[in-house]
Amino acid sequence: MSKLDVLVVGAGPTGMTAAIELARRNVSVRIVERRTTPSTSSKALVMHARTLELMDILGVADEMVHRGYTSPGIEFSANLEKPLRANAHKLDTQFSYILILPQAETEEILERYLNKLGIKIERGCTLTGFSETENAVRCTIERAEGGTFEINASYIVGADGVHSMVRKTLDLPFEGYRYGWTAFLGDVRLHGHHAEGGTEQHFSNRGLGFIVPFKDGSHRIVTIDHDYQGDLETRELKLEELQNSISSILEKPVELTDPKWLTRWGSSLRIVPQYRVGRAFIGGDAAHTHSPAGGQGMNTGIQDAFNLGWKLAFVIKGEAPEALLNTYNSERYPLGKRALRVSNLLIRSLRLRQNLLRKLRQALLSIVIPLPPVQRKITITLSGLGVRYKTGDGKLAGVRMPDMELMNAEHEKVRLYKLLSFPGYTLLLFIGPDQAQSAREQIEQILCNADDMLKSHVILNSGLPKLHNFKASTLVDYRGDFENKIGSKTGRIILVRPDAYVAFDLAALDPDAFKKQLRKWKTERSIPPETPILQEMPLQGSRSLTCS
Numbered sequence: 001m002s003k004l005d006v007l008v009v010g011a012g013p014t015g016m017t018a019a020i021e022l023a024r025r026n027v028s029v030r031i032v033e034r035r036t037t038p039s040t041s042s043k044a045l046v047m048h049a050r051t052l053e054l055m056d057i058l059g060v061a062d063e064m065v066h067r068g069y070t071s072p073g074i075e076f077s078a079n080l081e082k083p084l085r086a087n088a089h090k091l092d093t094q095f096s097y098i099l100i101l102p103q104a105e106t107e108e109i110l111e112r113y114l115n116k117l118g119i120k121i122e123r124g125c126t127l128t129g130f131s132e133t134e135n136a137v138r139c140t141i142e143r144a145e146g147g148t149f150e151i152n153a154s155y156i157v158g159a160d161g162v163h164s165m166v167r168k169t170l171d172l173p174f175e176g177y178r179y180g181w182t183a184f185l186g187d188v189r190l191h192g193h194h195a196e197g198g199t200e201q202h203f204s205n206r207g208l209g210f211i212v213p214f215k216d217g218s219h220r221i222v223t224i225d226h227d228y229q230g231d232l233e234t235r236e237l238k239l240e241e242l243q244n245s246i247s248s249i250l251e252k253p254v255e256l257t258d259p260k261w262l263t264r265w266g267s268s269l270r271i272v273p274q275y276r277v278g279r280a281f282i283g284g285d286a287a288h289t290h291s292p293a294g295g296q297g298m299n300t301g302i303q304d305a306f307n308l309g310w311k312l313a314f315v316i317k318g319e320a321p322e323a324l325l326n327t328y329n330s331e332r333y334p335l336g337k338r339a340l341r342v343s344n345l346l347i348r349s350l351r352l353r354q355n356l357l358r359k360l361r362q363a364l365l366s367i368v369i370p371l372p373p374v375q376r377k378i379t380i381t382l383s384g385l386g387v388r389y390k391t392g393d394g395k396l397a398g399v400r401m402p403d404m405e406l407m408n409a410e411h412e413k414v415r416l417y418k419l420l421s422f423p424g425y426t427l428l429l430f431i432g433p434d435q436a437q438s439a440r441e442q443i444e445q446i447l448c449n450a451d452d453m454l455k456s457h458v459i460l461n462s463g464l465p466k467l468h469n470f471k472a473s474t475l476v477d478y479r480g481d482f483e484n485k486i487g488s489k490t491g492r493i494i495l496v497r498p499d500a501y502v503a504f505d506l507a508a509l510d511p512d513a514f515k516k517q518l519r520k521w522k523t524e525r526s527i528p529p530e531t532p533i534l535q536e537m538p539l540q541g542s543r544s545l546t547c548s
């Protein structure tokens, strides 16, 4: 029986991201998947900005964007003549839009990355149960062709979807309820309605309809139609039924042809009370499930996996205290609950049945959606960019580092997120050219802390990087992004976690204080019952955080 560091169960987006995050830090990992072939049905279509930023760190965002379709925002069209759109283009990110990319393609890209790291998905392998010993988990796997085998691992990650065996084995309750409605879904050609610009939501007396355009000109159509409720969920969906349903909701006849996928499905609103039990972790749909409204499910799952992967790798390699693993639950559980709240609010408000309430909602939406603060609130919340964790000391601690454009000594433009692809911590010393001279000794002492797990960069607020001969790459913040985007003054030390959130920061170039903070972070991390703060991130070119 082989012993490995981590067994990941389930090769959906959550499991593959977790396996990638472990494997790229040279942690031994296996990933088992019940299905014998990759999935071809694309449940999730929407990828939000924060997920794309994480994909950028992995170096696969460009391919995703290239293969997908960028939608400027979410349209609350409500069959109105003038579309009401929550625009994403003012978000301070490299990805200020919603990416429409079928989940099967996202999975294909992630699997290729995993293969490049030397990990093959073990398909046709179903986890049937596991037990925990003092320092391992013993897992039983059933082969599709018959027979079982065992895997002994230090940790198990349950990314095995809504019917998770890992969750059931842990005896964790999946608290919540099942929605009373059934939805229709079809990937089809749509004639008689033009929906090119965004992800449209329509409602009428008949119910609710979503229309999402694909790059090839076809559309995903989803309806929750009052006239078709009470049908057996298992009954096959006919193209004419979907056509009738969407025509009624749009209040005009449209024609549907060339169905690629037709299904009906129901949804639940559920979450587990904790994401960690001993050596077992769960994430993605195994931990939380809700309606697809707002496109939060896959995005939340990928972000769970990204949060867990580096922490687990660091602990396995002895680079972080075991207690760091508890922050997976304290950081991600509240966000799982929030995803449930957001999608529930959206689906309930969109599904209002009474005529008067619907008219009121329509009138209200026409007034509030165009308001800039409302636009910002909707897009910040759905994009995932507004999350701030409680991580450590400093005014920037827990803030998501926005991307910035810097310039290196060779006058080449370098994006901060390219630097953040380093799998350890990234240390940013933000200084002025005068400090490069006057505080050289302190700076060199701080830079001495660099090792395999910590990479340093000196960032000048102006001047020429090549004039300073530091033992670290030196770049210039030629656009003033540190000041404009995070309100940072020079003379600041910022330690960034591998998931691009600030671990801690210091407002002085003090080598002793830095060493103390670093030691605290790496060895003594205490685990307060942290809750993420939803933070209003600045819009392009504006400033909302100030540090003295």
Ligand SMILES: Cc1cc2nc3c(=O)[nH]c(=O)nc-3n(C[C@H](O)[C@H](O)[C@H](O)COP(=O)(O)OP(=O)(O)OC[C@H]3O[C@@H](n4cnc5c(N)ncnc54)[C@H](O)[C@@H]3O)c2cc1C
Binding pocket: 009, 010, 011, 012, 013, 014, 015, 032, 033, 034, 035, 043, 044, 045, 046, 047, 103, 125, 126, 127, 128, 159, 160, 161, 162, 163, 164, 165, 185, 265, 283, 284, 285, 286, 292, 294, 295, 296, 297, 298, 299, 300, 301
């Ligand atoms: C119609 C629809 C539209 C959606 N649209 C969006 C959207 O636009 N944006 C968004 O973010 N989300 C969306 N979602 C939700 C999204 O599809 C899920 O949240 C996402 O697939 C979750 O990924 P996961 O990896 O956690 O789980 P899954 O994708 O379910 O993957 C779990 C994997 O585990 C495997 N498995 C299960 N049990 C075992 C076992 N015992 N042993 C081994 N393997 C096992 C399964 O075969 C599966 O491959 C949508 C969902 C639906 C139904």
